[in-house]
Amino acid sequence: MNVHFIAIGGAAMHNLAIALHNKGYKVTGSDDTIFDPSKSRLEAKGLLPKTFGWFPEKITSNLDAIVLGMHAKADNPELLKAQELNLKIYSYPEFLYEQAKHKTRVVIGGSHGKTTITSMILHVMHYHGRDVDYMVGAQLEGFDVMVKLTEDNDFIVLEGDEYLSSPIDRRPKFHLYKPNIALLSGIAWDHINVFPTYEDYVEQFSIFVDSIVTGGSINYNEEDAEVKRVVEASENQIRKLPYQTPDYTVEDGETLLETSEGPMPIEVFGAHNLNNLAGAKWICQHMGIDEDDFYEAISTFTGASKRLEKIAESKTSIAYKDFAHSPSKVEATTKALKTQYNDRTLVACLELHTYSSLNAEFLKEYKGALDAADVAVVFYSPHAVEIKKLEEVTKDQIANAFQRDDLIIYTNPDDFKDFLFSQNFENKSLLLMSSGNYGGLDFDEVKKLF
Template identity: 75%
Template sequence: MRLHFIAIGGSAMHNLALALHEKGYKITGSDDVIYEPSKTRLNNKGLLPKQFGWFPEKITKDLDAVILGMHAREDNPELARAKELELPIYSYPEFLFEQSKEKTRVVIGGSHGKTTITSMILHVMNYHHKNVDFMVGAQLEGFENMVHLTQENDFIVLEGDEYLSSPIDRRPKFHLYKPNIAFLSGIAWDHINVFPTFDEYLEQFKIFIDSIVKGGILVYNEEDQHLKQLVEESTNTIRKHSYRTPDYHVENENTLLHTPEGDMPVAVFGEHNLQNLAGAKWICQHMGIDEEDFYEAIASFKGASKRLEKIVETKNTVVFKDFAHSPSKVMATTKAVKEQYPDRKVVACLELHTYSSLNANFLKQYESSLNAADEAVVFFSPEAVENKKLEPISKEQIFEAFSRTDLTVYTNALEFKNYLQEQQYDHKVLLLMSSGNYGGLNFDEIKNWVS
């Protein structure tokens, strides 16, 4: 097949392009800008566009299909040409479904933990040499790409995002996969720009549950009351398997999971991650891995990229980088780090970077989310607020939202960097939470400040 990618440089899009290239498809693409590591990875396979920009002449009748990325605009000139020629136009999730129609589709959804849970499952499968197709939202140790597609594998594991599919397809991605085996980790309001009320957001998960194929399986977190109610109310003829946080304890800054074979040390920590682990175990069992083999494999799982990732460790200091940005994840991550390091001072820094987090009406959702930290810092860029065409927010609004009187707030990237540089790091844990980079912070520099 000959395929053209509009907005090929995106994290998900370039990984799909690479996977289809490996499968033998003829791939071309366009984008107005491509950043690293996408740029080098595409270039290494001969898929990097020779020029940046949009070129309608690239869209010809001999293309079998066009794949449209979320980064492209609705008035994209290449998209207009594809419509004019009446070519098949797919969103990213639509094309993944096309690639997986004959497979057993395992879809991992939920407001939080999707990437970690998908990564756990893939780690276990890889450990036991079970070959599966997949799409995951982070680079994993032992895997070359974030997307892998074959003709022969029976299973495909898909991270099921609830965000929109493309500029011309306003359905959430996870509505398009029609899972045989589905997973939901929980529901916490997000993407306020698309789902302005919690009820609208909740409805997307109801639709997802109803999209599970008849006779399929849903594994869900019974400790999430909103999710539990949705599952109990569903009339879809599926099997429903619940899970909850397993028993564990922390000893000398190590987490020990209670298993039928006794206490087992694990590299991941925090109630939310162990909850993720319990759910991943159920999915792996439905994919043919027994409980004992799951525990053997998961003991060596260190986490997904940017998910509570340890970037510095010295005798007296630890620094973590985490993708946490939603209120529930910020609270869970901060609590987890303090629980793991109860005798050290935990400094938690959060960048408000997403559309939701920078929305004045949504800010109150962050109340108490940083309370587990000994010292709490919030950074946001007024320019980012302006670029997202949102109402300006003040430091006072941040103080009020987080309900923490000793909170420190920075709006200048250089001042925040200086704060980090001047820290005394002895006997501390630094937690940096963001889906951005704090206005250009070089995380490698932190190693020099700590040592």
């Protein structure tokens, strides 16, 4: 099969391109710019475009399919040529469904936790030598790629993102997978640029639950009131199986999970991650892994990349970075680290970097999100606000939003770096939360502080 990718350099797109190449497809692609790690990965497989830009002449009737990435625009010259030739154009999730329609589709949805839960499931399967197809949003230890597609595997595990499918298909990605087995971890308003009201956002999850195939099942976090309401209100003929956070204790910086065999030490920590673990256990049981085998495997799971990822440690201090940016993720991650190292001063630094977090109206959703930190710092770049064409956000608006009198706010990357590097981290924990890099912070330099 001959497939061309328009905007091949995206995090999801380049992984799908590599998966198809590994499957034996002929893959080509274009993009106006590609950064690492996508660039190096594509180059290693011989898939990196020789020249950056859009080239309509690449689009011919010999192509079996076009996969269109979100980075492309609706007036992209290659897309227009494909439409002119009446070629089959797929969004990323549409093409994944085509590859998976004869498999048992396991889809993990939720505003938060879906990458971690998907990663836990794949870790357990890998540990026990069970081969499955998958798509996950983070690089996992022991896995070369983030998308794997085969002809033979029965199961495919998909991280179900609620963001849009393509520039010409405005449906959320997870509406297109038609799960046999689904999970819903939590609902907390996000993607305000696409779903301007809370009600509109929640509606997408109702549609997801209704998209589960008749006779399928959903495991849902019953501790989340909105998840519980959405799932239990659905009239879809499916099995509805609730889960909740299991019992656990924390002793001397170690989390012990209560099991039928007694307390078991695990590498991940925080109530939100224990809740994720409970959901992953259910899904693995649906996939043929019994409870004892699940516990054996999960005890060796260290986490997904950029999700509470330990970057440095000394005898008296520790540093983590996390992808957390939405209010619910920030609150859960901050609480988790404070609970794990309760006798240490927690310095929590949050970069407001996404469209939602830099929106003056949305900011109030962050009320209390950093309350568990002993020292709370917020960094944002006025330049990022400018690039996203948003109204200017002021320090006063941020201070009012977080409702914390001692909140430290920086807008200059050098000032933030000076603050960080002037700290004595003895008997402290450092948490760096961002989907960016604080205006150019070198994390290798941060490691030297510990």
